[in-house]
Amino acid sequence: MKFSTLLFSLTLSFAAFAQDALKPGEVQLRMPGGGSYIGTVKDGVPDGRGYFKDPDGMQYEGEVRMGKREGVAEGLFPNGDRYKGHWKDGKPEGQGAMTYMLGGAFEGNWRAGVPDGRGIMTFAGSGRRAEVTFVDGMRLGAAPRAQRQPGEKTSFAVLSGANRTGSLMKDKELTSPVPLNVGYDALTPAQKQAVRDAYPTLDDGDEPPYPLKGPHELFAGLLKLTSRYRLNGDVAIYVTVGADGKVLSVATRGIDDPDARRVAGIGAGLLKYKPARCGGQPCQMMVPFKVRLTTVVR
Numbered sequence: 001m002k003f004s005t006l007l008f009s010l011t012l013s014f015a016a017f018a019q020d021a022l023k024p025g026e027v028q029l030r031m032p033g034g035g036s037y038i039g040t041v042k043d044g045v046p047d048g049r050g051y052f053k054d055p056d057g058m059q060y061e062g063e064v065r066m067g068k069r070e071g072v073a074e075g076l077f078p079n080g081d082r083y084k085g086h087w088k089d090g091k092p093e094g095q096g097a098m099t100y101m102l103g104g105a106f107e108g109n110w111r112a113g114v115p116d117g118r119g120i121m122t123f124a125g126s127g128r129r130a131e132v133t134f135v136d137g138m139r140l141g142a143a144p145r146a147q148r149q150p151g152e153k154t155s156f157a158v159l160s161g162a163n164r165t166g167s168l169m170k171d172k173e174l175t176s177p178v179p180l181n182v183g184y185d186a187l188t189p190a191q192k193q194a195v196r197d198a199y200p201t202l203d204d205g206d207e208p209p210y211p212l213k214g215p216h217e218l219f220a221g222l223l224k225l226t227s228r229y230r231l232n233g234d235v236a237i238y239v240t241v242g243a244d245g246k247v248l249s250v251a252t253r254g255i256d257d258p259d260a261r262r263v264a265g266i267g268a269g270l271l272k273y274k275p276a277r278c279g280g281q282p283c284q285m286m287v288p289f290k291v292r293l294t295t296v297v298r
Contacts, residue, residue: 026050039064062087085110100124102286104201108134115139123203125285126278143204146189156180174219174291184210184274198288203278209241209287212272221267222291229260237268238288245275248284 022028022038029037029046039050045067046052052060052069062073069075069090075083085096091113092098098115099105108119114137121132121139133140148154157175174180178191184207187195199208211218218237225231235254242248250269255261268289276285 042066060087060090100200102199102201102288104199106132106201108132111136121201123206123278124199124201125206125276125283126203128203128279146193148190149188152188152190174223176219179214180216180219181214183212183214184208206279207274207277209239209245209276209285210274211287212274215271215289218267218271218289219291222264225260225263229255229257231255231260233292235264235291236288237264237291238286239268239271239273240284240286241273241275242284243275243282245273245282247271247273 025040026038027041029041031037031052034055036053037046037050039046040048042048046064047066048064049062050064052058052064057078059076060069060073061075062069063071065071070088072085073087075087075092077083080101081098082101083092083096083098085092086094087096088094092110093112094110095108096110097105097107098110103124105122106115106119107122108115109117111117115134116136118131118133120129122129154177155175156177156179177194178187184192184195195208195210196202202208222231222235231254233254235252237250237252239250240248247269250265252261252265252268255264273287275282277283278285
């Protein structure tokens with residue numbers, strides 16, 4: 001089994017926007033690919049107003065035009081980001097506001113699903129508001145992105161150490177784009193950039209929270225849980241870290257067994273964290289971890 005960790009990426013499960021009971025004039029449809037739709041239709045096609053839920057957890061509620069998610073609506077993305085405003089071809093387009101799961105928001109113009117034009121940014125942690133301008137999703141005037149140096153390592157792995165019992169064996173492996181056994185200060189500029197990239201509204205010069213010794217201990221514990229509880233699929237754990245570095249809350253997704261979920265949450269909560277820094281001062285922010293479990297036959 002192989003774990004690919006997309007560090008600090010977050011997937012959440014939310015209750016549906018729509019009510020279970022159908023309103024007059026509404027129908028319920030099963031969509032191609034396994035999704036569902038509740039709302040009005042025209043000639044058998046979703047049209048008017050309705051609610052979509054996709055297999056990946058994406059939710060959309062609002063105007064629908066001949067099967068397309070267009071008009072004014074509210075959407076809840078699989079990673080927990082929430083958008084309210086205008087849509088076109090199933091993506092934010094026009095005026096709207098995105099509230100990000102990891103903190104902060106952007107209210108302004110969107111094109112093809114990304115900010116494009118002028119708007120107001122609320123930065124994560126500090127809550128500072130400022131007028132900003134985006135071009136194709138890139139914020140003008142932002143600090144330059146740190147680039148990897150030639151030859152700099154881009155993948156790090158932690159093997160489970162399981163003993164082989166035959167010629168065909170399913171190993172467990174944890175891989176990450178940053179080293180898992182060092183703190184934030186020991187990361188290279190490019191590795192810090194990889195961590196910061198998960199925070200869409202992190203202000204220039206601010207830092208996200210991070211495990212003091214890296215997340216190695218947490219993921220090593222998840223590897224051990226895999227065999228015992230047969231974990232499979234995406235597992236998300238997110239930790240809210242206070243300005244004093246203490247853990248304020250821990251939540252998990254993707255672990256059905258209550259005992260395994262409790263152990264994973266305890267493991268995340270027992271890590272020591274560097275608090276986020278906003279404007280040079282410690283501040284409260286969230287650390288999300290995402291682990292994807294697949295099978296590798298050797």
